Amino acid sequence: MPKRKRLKRPRLFIFLCLSPWIFGMVGFTLYPMIASFYQSFTKFNLIDSPKWVGLQNYHRMFFQDPLFWKALRNTMWISAISIPLRIAFAIFAAWILTKPKRGTNFYRTIFFLPSMVPAVAGTMVFAYIFNPAYGPVNRGLQAIGIKNPPFWFMDPHWSKWGLIILGLWGIGDTMIIFLAGLLDVPRTLYEAASLEGATAWQSFRYVTFPMITPVIFFSGVTGVIGSFQYFTQAYVASGQVNDYSHSMYFYATHIYHEAFQAYDMGYASALAWVLLVITLFFTAIILQTQKRWVHYPNGSLFK
Amino acid sequence: MRQKLTGTESQHYLDALAAKRKKKVNAFLHAVAQHAVLISLSAVFLLPLFLVTVISLMNHGQAQTRSLWPHPFVWHNYLAVFTAVPFIKWTLNTMFVAALSTIGTVISSVPPAYVLSRLQWRGRGITFIIILSTMMLPGQVTMIPVYIIFAKLHWIPSFLPLIVPAFFADAFSIFLLRQFFVSIPDEISDAARIDGCGEFKLMMRIIVPLAKPAIMAIALFSFLGSWDNFFGPLLYVVENPNLWTLGIGLNAFQGLHHVEANMMMTASVLFMAPVIILFFFAQKVFIEGITLTGVKG
Secondary structure: OHHHHHHHOHHHHHHHHHHHHHHHHHHHHHHHHHHHHHHOOEEOOOOOOOEEOOOHHHHHHHHOOHHHHHHHHHHHHHHHHHHHHHHHHHHHHHHHHOOOOOOHHHHHHHHHHHHHOOHHHHHHHHHHHOOOOOOHHHHHHHHOOOOOOOOHHHOOOOHHHHHHHHHHHOOHHHHHHHHHHHHOOOHHHHHHHHHOOOOHHHHHHHHHHHHHHHHHHHHHHHHHHHHOOOOHHHHHHHHHOOOOOOOOOOHHHHHHHHHHHOOOHHHHHHHHHHHHHHHHHHHHHHHHHHHHHOOOEOEOOOO | OOOOOOHHHHHHHHHHHHHHHHHHHHHHHHHHHHHHHHHHHHHHHHHHHHHHHHHHOOOHHHHOOOOOOOOOOOOOHHHHHHHHOOHHHHHHHHHHHHHHHHHHHHHHHHHHHHHHHHOOOOOHHHHHHHHHHHHHOOOHHHHHHHHHHHHHOOOOOOOHHHHHHHHHOOHHHHHHHHHHHOOOOHHHHHHHHHOOOOHHHHHHHHHHHHOHHHHHHHHHHHHHHHHHOOHHHHHHOOOOHHHOOHHHHHHHHHOOOOOOHHHHHHHHHHHHHHHHHHHHHHHHHHHHHHHHHOOOO
């Protein structure tokens, strides 16, 4: 009897349960993707209906828009530095957390706390403490003998470093994922390594590191996707100073300006599609290389 | 107890004792080194929070100087900030949006996660993969047409574009819930079904209560995500100052010349305080939630 009930039960129920996601998927993802792809070949300013212009938006992007290249270069630069740095720092913070016998939870709370701070508030705080005239950071640097500390957000050569440090401060959530990964490494592996006479570095390099490669892989992918959408901190920080040289002008900033300041929706859509292609390209590279360096103890992530 | 030891025996005994002591000293030195590193890192993480609190208590003149300690302590800043800017209105706006989008996310994400993990059906695998891939999709690709839809509905400026999408399920929340749901043994469902329990009742009465930690986690994440959201309000409410959220308000407020640095820091402290307090109460939920979404088979 339960068998027959089982047969007629699910269909409608499954559909009803999935319906919020299905409608959301169609209305907020599928249709907008198609629409923005179409709009990327049009001139469109919200008021008049879109006018087909062929590849003109793409041509303009690659050949006539120096700000596109500036934004792209800035984004690539900060990604290339901050993604590896964030991963390395998160691993270090998580690793040192696994060491002491007592107090781990206490330190973990402190390390995690800054990642809770809202982006706008965190950026405003950093803009103040990195202020070259009265900020405590440069005061501290002078106290330890650095005569001409950088002007941070006010200096185009240093502003991105300010943003990178701000990002490292909020490393907490990435660190927690690494911490879980480190705690998952079986103790017996370390014992075996130490019986073989491995040094601390060797046991990290040949035991810990391979075991956390899936987490590194995961943070690499999410890091690439996230850094091409990097917006809020740069927007708030550049509002604090006059960023004439566009040193904090990133790809997502450019899209925002073209779409919602210039109301050039067609061009902004083209920028967005190029963003998608670039993100997919880098994600594909990481995916391609994963066989060589990512170690899955229980088979693949998507079993 | 002590027996008389021969020369070599006593030498052995002393060696063993020395080795043991050395080991103890080594372990102690190790622990000291570890805690030294941990304490200095903690100081680095806490320093910005400490500094912002200190500056928020200075008077305007002092905040523009190089001094590091408030003299005098201007506790009055924490009252003045409420009259300097419409802080209460911004807070209420932010809370309103965050509360409704949290409710929307929870009620619309639980059912899809349930059928993706607790029932077998054709197309389940592919549906899950589609959900995962929408998580990877950069928001910029869909942002402009979505903005146009809301503009045509005359929903800009209003809170609706910030709240309504939350009622259409969130891929990340579905993923997190699904990870938790699959860990609940199937026998529980089977037993309930044999007793004639309907699927909806089974979900609401049995699985949802068991998944409380995961549901708490997605509720917290969506509340925080909304509290922290700057880009959404920048698109949808910035034109009407009555609708400003804390992030928008504070950012606008920093551009104004008459606004003082110490007040900015006071406002920042008040902006981050609720989240930090929330974290202290719900730390376990957070950390387990993040761990659940990490790479775990």
